[in-house]
Amino acid sequence: xxxxxxxxxxxxxxxxxxxxxxxxxxxxxxxxxxxxxxxxxxxxxxxxxxxxxxxxxxxxxxxxxxxxxxxxxxxxxxxxxxxxxxxxxxxxxxxxxxxxxxxxxxxxxxxxxxxxxxxxxxxxxxxxxxxxxxxxxxxxxxxxxxxxxxxxxxxxxxxxxxxxxxxxxxxxxxxxxxxxxxxxxxxxxxxxxxxxxxxxxxxxxxxxxxxxxxxxxxxxxxxxxxxxxxxxxxxxxxxxxxxxxxxxxxxxxxxxxxxxxxxxxxxxxxxxxxxxxxxxxxxxxxxxxxxxxxxxxxxxxxxxxxxxxxxxxxxxxxxxxxxxxxxxxxxxxxxxxxxxxxxxx
Numbered sequence: 001x002x003x004x005x006x007x008x009x010x011x012x013x014x015x016x017x018x019x020x021x022x023x024x025x026x027x028x029x030x031x032x033x034x035x036x037x038x039x040x041x042x043x044x045x046x047x048x049x050x051x052x053x054x055x056x057x058x059x060x061x062x063x064x065x066x067x068x069x070x071x072x073x074x075x076x077x078x079x080x081x082x083x084x085x086x087x088x089x090x091x092x093x094x095x096x097x098x099x100x101x102x103x104x105x106x107x108x109x110x111x112x113x114x115x116x117x118x119x120x121x122x123x124x125x126x127x128x129x130x131x132x133x134x135x136x137x138x139x140x141x142x143x144x145x146x147x148x149x150x151x152x153x154x155x156x157x158x159x160x161x162x163x164x165x166x167x168x169x170x171x172x173x174x175x176x177x178x179x180x181x182x183x184x185x186x187x188x189x190x191x192x193x194x195x196x197x198x199x200x201x202x203x204x205x206x207x208x209x210x211x212x213x214x215x216x217x218x219x220x221x222x223x224x225x226x227x228x229x230x231x232x233x234x235x236x237x238x239x240x241x242x243x244x245x246x247x248x249x250x251x252x253x254x255x256x257x258x259x260x261x262x263x264x265x266x267x268x269x270x271x272x273x274x275x276x277x278x279x280x281x282x283x284x285x286x287x288x289x290x291x292x293x294x295x296x297x298x299x300x301x302x303x304x305x306x307x308x309x310x311x312x313x314x315x316x317x318x319x320x321x322x323x324x325x326x327x328x329x330x331x332x333x334x335x336x337x338x339x340x341x342x343x344x345x
Contacts, residue, residue, distance in 0.1 A: 001343065003045040004136045005037055005155040012126030012158055014171075015086060017116040026118070027293055027326045028171040033157040036322060039332030043339040045153055050129070050136030057135040058128070058174055060182040061208055065100070066166035069111045070173060071124050076104045086118035096166075113162075113169030123158075127173045130156045134176035134321055135183050141279065141317045142187035151318040153339065154180065159323045161202035161283045162229060170200065170229060171324075177283040178208045180319045181215050184279045189317075190214065193277040195268055196221070197307060198285020198323040199296045201233025201249065205283065211243040216275040218268045220261070222288075222296040223251040246275075254296055258303035261288075265310055272314060279317040286325025286334045293326045301330055301337050308338040309345030318342075 010033060014026040041047065058067060077087045089108040101107055112119075137154035144150035154176065161177055162170030181192045194209075196202035196219040209215040224233040239247040248271050250264050272280065286304065288297035299307075311318070320342070325331055 001045050001151055001153070002048045002137070002140060003037070003040040003153045003155055004048055004050050004133045004140070005033070006049055006129040006133060008129040009033055009126045009133070009157045011122035013120060014118045016118065026116070028158060029327060030157075031327060032325070032331070033155060035327075035332045036155055036325070036335050039335040040153055040155060040339065043336045043343070045339065048136070050132040053132055053135045057179050057183055058131050060186070061165065061175055061178045063166045066111055069107055070119070070127060073104060073108065074119055074121055074123065077108070077119075080104060086120050087112070088115050088118045111167055113167050116171050117168040117173060123173070127158060130158055130160065130176055131174045131179050134160075134180040134319070137319045137321070138180040138183035139187065141319050142184055142189070145279070145317040149315045149317055151320065151342065153320040154322060156322045160321070161196055161198060161205050161323050162200070163204040164207040167204075169204070172204060175204045175208055177202070177205050177281050177321045177323070180281045180321055184281070184319070185214060189278040191216070191275060191277045192279050192281060193218065193272045193275055194281045194283060195272060195311065196283035196285070196323070197288070198283055199287040199292070199294060200228055200285070200324065201251070202283055203229045203232035206232060206237065206247055209243065210239055210247060211241045213242045213246050216246050216248075216272065216277065218248045218250070218271055220250045220252060220264055220268055222254050227254065227296060252297070255298050257290070257298040258300055258306065261297070261299060261303065262306060262310070265307060269310065269314065277316065279319070280311075280314055281319045281321055282311055283323045284320050284338065285323040286331060286338070289325070289328070289330060289334050291328050291330055293328060301333050304334045305337040305341035308341030312342045312345030
């Protein structure tokens with residue numbers, strides 16, 4: 001099987017974010033991609049560079065207003081006297097139906113939910129090629145589907161599952177899992193399921209598809225009542241309109257370990273099977289690891305292998321889209337464990 005990745009994704013190099021109001025070095029560093037790529041190769045995946053698909057895959061998911069913001073905001077920001085070296089918002093609207101500001105500062109507040117997604121001089125190119133990576137993996141899986149269940153790993157950096165249609169947040173700008181799902185639909189699938197196993201709720205993915213019934217969104221994550229993203233990810237969020245009943249949130253207590261996690265994964269799989277999708281996207285977060293810097297869950301390295309093996313038993317064309325998982329000694333081992341479990345499950 002293949003891992004899709006472009007070195008252009010290394011150019012995004014955020015320097016800081018605020019944690020509980022205090023400036024901290026950003027944990028979403030280029031080195032994450034280096035370690036994950038090395039581990040994907042060790043797991044036996046063949047590296048393939050994605051094509052440039054232009055803006056169309058992104059435009060299926062995000063508003064043109066937002067795409068224009070992402071692609072132009074950095075040079076505009078640099079024209080502001082005394083501006084910070086990265087685009088970081090300092091004001092936010094209290095609603096989404098307000099007037100759209102002409103100011104770069106106002107637009108940053110409108111389109112960036114928090115300080116964890118600073119935009120630097122080459123961020124947009126990395127964001128675009130992260131989406132190209134997800135698109136290429138989805139096309140490869142769709143092309144191989146006629147020969148039976150196939151899968152590919154999209155090493156997407158920056159990650160994407162916190163990005164809504166017009167809002168960045170949580171290190172995420174373009175929702176790569178949603179881009180992959182939209183590509184699978186465009187390639188002929190009638191129904192696609194997204195299973196998010198990141199430590200944090202995939203609020204962006206939920207938001208993109210919340211009123212739709214052709215994509216089922218399922219997220220297992222640390223309970224947001226006291227954990228990022230706080231305002232989304234609760235069990236009573238089930239979708240709206242045609243999407244009612246097509247969103248499942250499975251919040252779990254902080255510190256949940258392998259033995260308690262696997263029954264919840266069974267609940268997620270049961271919902272996917274009831275939806276009867278023709279393809280699956282796995283939003284693969286490795287930050288639920290017991291030694292991850294975010295410290296939310298207690299999944300072991302072996303536990304990621306169990307998660308991969310269980311998801312592979314869906315026996316459906318599957319795109320694995322990289323989400324979280326931050327620098328620790330076991331980061332690469334956790335990916336290898338998941339890939340080995342998925343490939344041999």
